[in-house]
Amino acid sequence: MAITQPDWSTLPDLLLNAIAKRLPTRIDVLSFRAVCSSFRHSVPPPPQPLSPRSDLNISFPQTLTPYHYGDLSLAHSTIYAFQPLHSTQHMAETWLLKVEELPSGKVRVGDPVFKLCSEKFSQLLPKSLNLLDYRVKEILKVYRLQLQSNKFDPSCFRKVVISNEDELELEVMALITGGKVGLWRSDNKTWTNIAVGGTGLYFEDVIYHKKKFFATSSDGRTITVDPKSLNFAEIAPPVTKSNEGLISLVKSLDDLYLINKYWLEKYNKFGLGFEGEYGTVRVDVFKLDEVRREWIKVNHGILENKAVFLGEDYSFFVSPEDFPRVKKNCIYLYDKDFSRLDFDYPAVCVVNFYKEDEDAGWNYEMSSYSKIFWPPPTWLKVN
Incomplete structure (x- = not known):
């Protein structure tokens, strides 16, 4: 029995627009419009990204x-x-x-x-990518604060997170060198120092989750x-007495989740390449x-x-079902101990921590530090 292919061009404009408005990301709207000419005529293109957002006029946090x-x-x-368009689920990279x-x-x-990237990295990539040649999924948006005058990124901002972009007012939380945390709001355009009881906690990380900002100390x-x-x-008391780890x-x-990595006995000497x-x-x-x-400490399932x-x-987080080249229950960790190495290729400073089973300790390896990032896959089209 022959299978009749649906005629997408017969779908009404009202239905197509209703579907497009529910798509979560700009890349999803672009992919939706690429289905056929009827979709492109019915659904307007998404607005161009506003990066940088100079209209916010954020003052420098002098305090x-x-x-x-x-x-x-x-x-x-x-x-x-990025994933090849024509591939089976088990073979896809x-x-x-x-x-x-x-x-x-x-x-x-x-x-x-890593924040920085060498020119060599960009030069070895194709000059252009046609999104119609791939399955493209948005994983995460990463924010930063830069100067309006020369686009320079001040090094004092260790991490920047924001509230929901689609809300009328926007809030920006910044983790600043020295362990301080500041919150800027677009309604009054001022910075507020988040200080807990005047104790001068040294904050290690910040995140936006469930319409609230979270900050954790060392x-x-x-x-x-x-x-x-x-x-x-305070949503949770301390989880460790040591302040030598990476939170x-x-x-x-x-x-x-909170992940704490630390050395029990740290001894690190650099030789040639990645020997240590x-x-x-x-x-x-x-x-x-x-x-x-x-x-709650996670033992069973580790990282689900x-x-x-x-x-x-x-x-x-990523799922190994969607990323066959990554290991389950594995942590790919940027390690600043490798900050003196050459950055000719992406993810050159990543150490891979993994568990063979739940009862065993953590293993680590550096030999495959960037294989999931570099070199680009063979199916990547150069034109």
């Missing part, structure tokens, strides 16, 4: 840092997952790329886990900040229980059989 360079604008990049779309129509390509003490009222509360917050759907010796590494994973108001990327200024 939080001794430096002052001028007014700031909000810029963002997007982590995209996925390639991650960070892209900043400029108002001029050009794009700037960056390292998926001992794992976690507070929430309501961006409208500026009320804050990272990362969300997966409705859940929030390490002491014992410990990685603890916690999941926030908002009802009990505490971090997913993999997590802990970048320099953002983190995200």
Whole structure:
């Protein structure tokens, strides 16, 4: 029996527009319009990305840092997952790329886990990519503050997160060198120092989750900040007595995780390439229980059989079902101990922590540090 293909051109404009309005990202709207000429005529193109957002006119937080360079604008990049259009689910490969779309129509390509990126990296990529040749999925938006005058990114901003972009008012939270946290609001265009009881906590990470900002200190003490009222509360007590680790917050759907990596005995010497010796590494994973108001240590399932990327200024989960080249229950961690190495290729400073089973300790490897990022896959079209 012959299967009749649907005639997409007969769908009414009203239905097509209703579908397009429910698509979550700009790339989804572009893909939807690419189905056929009828879709393109019925659904208007999405607006060009506003990066940088110079219209916000963000002042420099002089009360939080001794430096002052001028007014700031909000810029963002997007982590995209590219996949070949014609492939089976089990054979498909996925390639991650960070892209900043400029108002001029050009794009700037960056390292998926590191703030900086060498010119050599961009020069080895194709001059253009046709989105119709791939399945493209938006993974995450990454924000930063830059000077309006010369587009320079002040180094005092370690991480920048924002509230929902589609709301009338916008809030920006910045983690600033020295462990300070500031919150800027578009309604009054001023910065507020988030200080807990005058104790001078050294904050390690910030994130926006469930319409609230979260900030965690070096001992794992976690507070929430309501961006409208500026009320804050301690949502979870400390999870560790040590302040020698690296605390990272990362969300997966409705859940929030805290990952703490630290050396039990740290000894690191650099030789040629990536040769080095390490002491014992410990990685603890916690999941926030908002009802009990505490971090619950995760032993069973570890990372729910997913993999997590802990970048320099953002983190995200991926599923090995969608990314065959990553391992489940694996942590790809940007490690600043490798900051003196050459950055000719992306993700050159990533260490891979993984568990063979739930009862075993964490293993780590550096030999495959960038294979999931570089070189580009063979199916990537150069024209």
